[in-house]
Amino acid sequence: MEFSPLALVVIGLLLAAWTVAAAVMIVRASAKTKRTKALQISLKRMQRMLDQAPAIPMLVRVDGRIEAPDRLARWLGLDAMPNYLSELAADDDDAGQHGLSEKQVNSLTEKIRLTQKSAAPFQMAITPPGSGRSLALQGALADPQVSPGGAALVWVFDFSESEDELSRLRQAAAQAEGDFAALVGLIEAAPVPMWFRGRNMRLQLVNQAYVDAVGAEDAAAVIAEQIELLEAEAGASPAQQALAVFEGEAAAERTMTATLHGARRTLRVSNQPLGKEGVTGYAIDIEEQQQVLREFRAFREAQREMLDQLSVGVAQFDDSEQLTFANRPFRRLFELPDGAVRNNTPFERFLSEAREKGLTPEVRDFPEWRREHAAWFDSPDMQEEAWPLPGGTHLRIVAQPMPDGGIVLVAEDRTESLALSATRDTLLRTRTATLDSLFEALAIFAPDGSVQLWNRSFAGTWGLSGEFLDTHPSADALLEAIGKNLTRPGDAKQIGAVVRAATLDRKEKEGRVQLSDGRSLRFAGVPLPDGNGLLTVLDITDSQKAERALRERAVALEEADAVKARFLANMSYEFRTPLTTIGGYAELLKSGAAGELNEGAGEYIDSILTAAARLTEQVENVLDLSQSEAGLLPITKEQTDLLGFLTKLVRERETAIIKAQLGLDLKGKRGRMVDLDPRQMSRAVGNLIDNAINGTPADGHITIEILKSDPASEWGTSFVISDNGAGMNADELERALDGGRSAEDSDTEKRTGLGIPLARQLIAAHGGLLEISSQEGVGTTAIIHLP
Structure with missing residues (x-):
């Protein structure tokens, strides 16, 4: 096909226009590409800035959809950001998810909806469950350029560190407020006057003790009137003295007198500077110390x-x-x-x-x-x-x-006393020579029982060696040596009793013993004025016939004792059976077994029961006393804690002690174990405590004390029962020891009955000794010695 020149021109123009258009499009595309790259770089920069920003944005649309970076999911404890606001609450089935609680999500949703409708901003703070983060949320309506359609933009801030610091500051402030309140309360409750002066040395704070000391109505009146507790000293008022302390920045203390509660008292006053704030002071009353x-x-x-x-x-x-x-x-x-x-x-x-x-x-x-x-x-x-x-x-x-x-x-x-001692030694030697020339055998015992002095005849009479006596043996050692030469070694106890009577009891006592060589000796103990005891011994072998007669009489007495023992064995049954029957029937009558009793009959029955119980006690005392004297009383000893034993006896008489309005002290330490029959010893000691209760008037005092063990004593354990009652004279004490009257009262005649003799027999049956002393108007003391 052939084209005309015009067509070719048109085609050329079209191709040129297309080429130009293509070039323009290429240039524009290149510019857009550059702008896109710049925009991407800017977006990345902004995203990086948002990722590092202290706040994270969250866009919430009207339908509840949310847009937020994954960084917010990590703050909330989620693996990834959900699509909707309601999904911020983690499911209970997912143990690894935290998120927000249902309540927090509902509250946030309500605030966001309010913002979307009214454009009103909001603020809230939340702490996700199971997380230590504290998040602050600030929401507002999003700009249309950011998101049109009424979305809400929420900025989320992490203020955990600030919250911790605020919490710590709150706790510190609360503690400081509590400490200040406690300090103010302490100052207000202080028993000594305290005050604070400001920089102008005027009173700004006083406590209640200050107000009471100056006799003001309240602290406000004291501060308003500037009432001073202290007086001027050396021409300087209390404010001037405080000013000197403030300027010198050194504490000052002084002693002065002031009127406190209307009386002159000696005070120790102290002023302490408090930096540039003022001066504090207090005054301590030291009048009693002075x-x-x-x-x-x-x-x-x-x-x-x-x-x-x-x-x-x-x-x-x-x-x-x-x-x-x-x-x-x-x-x-x-x-x-x-x-x-x-x-x-x-x-x-x-x-x-x-x-x-x-x-x-x-x-x-x-x-x-x-x-x-x-x-x-x-x-x-x-x-x-x-x-x-x-x-x-x-x-x-x-x-x-x-x-x-x-x-x-x-x-x-001590020059004169030593000279007197030398003279005394000379007199002692003279006395020794005099004693050696006597026909009788003599020995002098000290109050502790040791042999102090003896003559030559004493050793020969008892068959002792001079070397043994030169050791000044104790009475126990001497009796042990003498016992070996006696026909009956047990008779040595008689000699010990005589020595004890002469040295401790200050009484004359005598006795006789038979030596194994056939000699008969009579001995006697005589108390000496210096507190020692003299033991004299005579050989009475020529009076053996009289001794035989006495021995025959002793046999007759033993037979009589045997008859008495059999009588007691029989009468023990004869006495107790009727009393038991009387008491049993009386209790049956009282319980109504024979019919109801009127009030008078009940009183008679109570009197019968009381009399039967009293008679039973007396019969028991008589039988035990008789059996004890006859040597038939059964004694079953066991290891007993003495303090616990005495405590039990006192507890049994607690009602009687309280009723008599008496005080009782029990002194001693636990662990003092003794061998005794709890039943028999309870009767003995109980009788003595009962006598003390009966013989002590109201508001009197009874003391039971376990004495400390004395290694030199022949007794293993001793304890004392004493009272500050009316006491007894010598005649009354002698009758009490025999079971007679102990004391007389204008209203009530109190008798010990057989209590003391029975107690003495029961203690003697344990191998012990009862010592009783009494003084009229002072009280009575009983000492019980146990081996």
Whole structure:
């Protein structure tokens, strides 16, 4: 086909136009590509900025769809962001998901809907369950350019660290408020006046004690009127004195007097600066301390005046080893100058000056001797020494340590007493020679039972060696040695009883024993004026016929005792059976077994029961006393804690003690085990306690005390029952020991009955001893000794 030139031109123009259009399109496409790349770079930059921003946006559309980065899902504890707002609440089945709670989602949904409808912004704070994050949500209506159609844009902030800091600050503030309230309460409740002055030194705060001290209505009145508790001193008012403390920035304390509650009291006042805020102060009432101090000074002066009246020298050295006091005998004995006490002479200097005057013992190394005596101040124990001085003077020195670190030095001149001792020794030797020339065998026993003195005939009479007596044996050892030479070794107890009666009971007593060699001896104990006891012994072998007659009588008495024992065995049944029958039938009548009783009959039955019980007790006492005297009373001993045993007896009589309005003290330690029959010993000790209760008037006092064990005593255990009742004279005590009347009252006649004799027999059946002493108007004391 051939084209015309015009067609070719047209075609060329079309191709050129198409080429131009293609070029323009290519240029435009290239520009758009560049803009797209720039926009992508900008979007990436913005996305990176959003990812690192402290807030995360969440777009919520009207239909509930949400758009948010996965970073928000991590904040909420989710694996990925859900599509809808309602899906922010995790399912209960998914234990690994957290999300928000149903309540939080509903609250957020309601706020977002309100924002979408009214364009009102909102704020809220939430903490996802199971998460430690605290999230702040700020919502507003989204810009149409961001999302048209009324979507809501919610910015989510993580303020966990700020919340922790705020929580810590809240706790600190709450604690500070509590501490301040407690401090204010403490100051208000303080028993001493306290106050606070501001920078102008005016009172700004006072406690209730201050208000009470000045007699004001309340703290506001004190502050308004500026009522001062303290008075001006040395021309300076309390405010001026506080100003000096404030300016000097140093605490000040002083003692002064002031009117407190209408009375003059001594106060210790303290002012403390509080930086640049002001000055606080308080006043402590030390009037009682001052009174005690004055009383102590008066006591010390009285004590020193009393020490001046003693014949024994007394000196006091303080903890710095200086002389603070010396009475007149001490100054005279050691020839102290007038200024020795005033100048506080040191202890070592006192020893040196005493040595120069010849008033210390002669020693080879005096400096060492002085250092040893200076060590008395460091010793907690009392020191005692004898100082033989030149010229024949003998001093007894005692150094008693004091709690304050000093010592009290006591010096006693024993020269005269030693001379008297020498004279006494001469008299003793003369007495010994006199005793040796007597025909009778004699021995003198000390109150502790040891042999002090004897003549030559004593050893030969009893068949003892002189070496044995030279050891000054105790009474037990002597009786053991004598018992070996007796026909019946048990008769040695008679000698011990005689010695005990002469030394302790201060009574004359005598007895007889038969020696294994056929001799018969009569002995007697005589109390001596010096507290010792004299044992005299005579050989009465020539009176054996009389002894045989007495022995025959003893056999007859033993037969009579046997008859009495059989009688008691029979009467024990004959007495108890009728009493049991009477008591049983009386109790049946009282219980209504024979019909209802009227009030008068009931009183008669009660009287019968009371009388039967009393008669039963008396019969038991009579039978036990008779059996005890006949040696037929059964004793079953067992290991018993003495304190627990006595406590039980006291508890059983608690009602009677309270009814009698008496006080009772039980003293002793647990662990003191004794062998005794609980039943029989309960009756013995119970009778003694009952007598103490009956014999003590109202508001009286009874004491039961377990005595400390004495290794030198022949008894293993001893305890005392004493009261401060009416007491008994000698005749009444003797009748009480025999079961007679013990005391008489204007309204009631009180009798011990067989209580004391039975108690003595029961204690003796245990191998013990009952000692009773009484003084009319003072009280009665019973001492029970057990082996």
